[in-house]
Amino acid sequence: MLSPPAHSPLRLPPVHGGARRRSAAAAVTITMRDRSKNRKPTQRGRYLSTEAIQAVQSLKRAVLRGGSAASAAAAVEPKLRRLLKADMVAVFRELAAQGEALLALQVFEEIRKEHWYKPRLLWYVDLVTVLASKGLRPEVDKACSYLKREQLEPDTEGFHLLLKALLDAGFTQLSMDCFRLMKLWDSDPDRITYTTLIKGLESLGKMELCAGIRLEAENDYGSLDFLDEDIEEETEEACTSHSS
Numbered sequence: 001m002l003s004p005p006a007h008s009p010l011r012l013p014p015v016h017g018g019a020r021r022r023s024a025a026a027a028v029t030i031t032m033r034d035r036s037k038n039r040k041p042t043q044r045g046r047y048l049s050t051e052a053i054q055a056v057q058s059l060k061r062a063v064l065r066g067g068s069a070a071s072a073a074a075a076v077e078p079k080l081r082r083l084l085k086a087d088m089v090a091v092f093r094e095l096a097a098q099g100e101a102l103l104a105l106q107v108f109e110e111i112r113k114e115h116w117y118k119p120r121l122l123w124y125v126d127l128v129t130v131l132a133s134k135g136l137r138p139e140v141d142k143a144c145s146y147l148k149r150e151q152l153e154p155d156t157e158g159f160h161l162l163l164k165a166l167l168d169a170g171f172t173q174l175s176m177d178c179f180r181l182m183k184l185w186d187s188d189p190d191r192i193t194y195t196t197l198i199k200g201l202e203s204l205g206k207m208e209l210c211a212g213i214r215l216e217a218e219n220d221y222g223s224l225d226f227l228d229e230d231i232e233e234e235t236e237e238a239c240t241s242h243s244s
Contacts, residue, residue, distance in 0.1 A: 052087040154186045163196050
């Protein structure tokens with residue numbers, strides 16, 4: 001069989017090795033888009049939905065326009081009530097994470113009105129932590145009054161977080177109230193519980209209360225040697241696993 005003449009359109013032009021490699025490389029080149037530009041705010045390991053983001057922004061804008069947290073929540077209440085359960089909770093926790101204490105309280109109160117509401121101690125930890133960090137004593141009292149009316153499952157690690165938040169903010173009596181609630185709900189105090197309370201009360205100069213907790217710890221453990229152990233890392237690991 002004869003080959004096509006050199007000038008025939010059927011003959012392909014010769015391709016040198018270097019050109020062939022460059023052509024192949026061009027054919028497989030993949031352009032990656034920077035996804036970080038579209039990344040949404042995270043809420044403890046999950047992405048906020050578009051609806052949740054819009055609700056957070058609407059609440060914050062309402063406050064910036066000069067309204068109170070209560071009026072802001074009332075203004076967007078219809079939008080809040082249309083949210084799915086997970087989104088409504090995500091809005092609350094995102095506001096708490098951003099330090100929007102009064103808005104977080106308003107959304108939490110809306111959550112408590114929902115038919116699907118089932119109390120979780122971790123939500124109270126989020127709420128009390130942000131309220132206490134802002135020095136909002138009446139609001140912390142209100143949140144703890146809600147907590148006292150709940151029926152919760154045993155959650156020792158959750159109470160560790162709650163006690164630490166209250167003690168760090170100097171709320172001594174509320175810390176003792178929550179310690180009693182802890183025992184009432186069968187969340188057995190452990191070494192971390194007693195260490196958190198004893199050292200927290202000592203730092204606040206509440207030596208009489210501290211003596212009572214020391215006595216309870218001795219009754220439970222027979223010794224307070226564990227107070228000299230470094231359990232900071234153990235506490236952080238427990239709190240991290242509980243929050244995730």
